[in-house]
Amino acid sequence: MTEFDLVDTDGAEIPGDEWDEIDVSESEADAVGRKQDREFLEFRKRIKDADQFKVTDSVFDDATLAALYKLVQDGHVAAFGGPLSTGKEANVYLAAGDDRDVAVKIYRINASDFRAMRDYLDGDPRFEGIGSDKRKVVVAWTKKEFANLMRARDAGVRVPEPIAVQRNVLVMEFLGRDGERAKRLSEVAVENPETAYEVVREYTRRLYRAGLVHGDLSEYNVVVHDGELYVLDLGQAVTVHHPNSRDFLERDCRNVAAFFSRQGYEVTGEAMFEYVTEPEPEP
Incomplete structure (x- = not known):
């Protein structure tokens, strides 16, 4: 696996409107x-x-x-x-x-x-x-x-x-x-687990600062495409206002840390959670 670049380093400044309404009327x-x-x-x-x-x-x-x-x-x-x-x-x-x-x-x-x-x-x-x-x-x-x-x-x-x-x-x-889907992290040999972990951790923090928690994050819904990591399956992602958002985030962090620990890079869910929820610096 090649090195992964983080993207849009200034792209997470505005958390967005967590109160967007979803229209479920007849279409x-x-x-x-x-x-x-x-x-x-x-x-x-x-x-x-x-x-x-x-x-x-x-x-x-x-x-x-x-x-x-x-x-x-x-x-x-x-x-x-x-x-x-x-x-x-x-x-x-x-x-x-x-x-x-x-x-x-x-x-x-x-x-x-x-x-x-x-x-x-x-x-x-x-x-x-x-x-x-x-x-x-x-x-x-x-x-x-x-x-x-x-x-x-x-x-x-x-x-x-x-x-x-x-x-x-x-x-x-x-x-x-060519009609073949990108491989999940669970399906590839992770050559640089430290870098890959840092990308997933950063993505999780960006989601959190945008007001979202994935809720089902693991090696099964992160894929490698064109040498980059992509996150899939955001259907269950909740806003940070959800009453279970902290539990979901803690579980995400445990799952990610457990996977990368199995790849030989010792990390903990607690350390990832602390990084993800770290307050944004004052502008």
């Missing part, structure tokens, strides 16, 4: 799904008949297909490829965008772990009043990941560029080469 995709015009019906048939989607047909209910249809109409997706990853809450697919490959992350409405999501949504001021409507919870989760990615980029953290969001579908930059 254009919902209207398209209800209308079911001829072009949409043809699109639905093509997707359902495509070999790469047959094993994951449960992901593609009509509302999700309508969201994909809207993203195609808007020019964010031109053609779909195969799956990059599958999980309990979401599948990620390779797709061709307007001028580059993109990753399309589709959250399952019916199969998502509603209770696990609730632990992160409850107490987040951006999601008050959603209630127990599962569709609204999953839509909020998807839009939350888009908003978190935007804020992370503004804070100088390398993450996939968020491109578009529609209902339970998120389009973002594809990290990888």
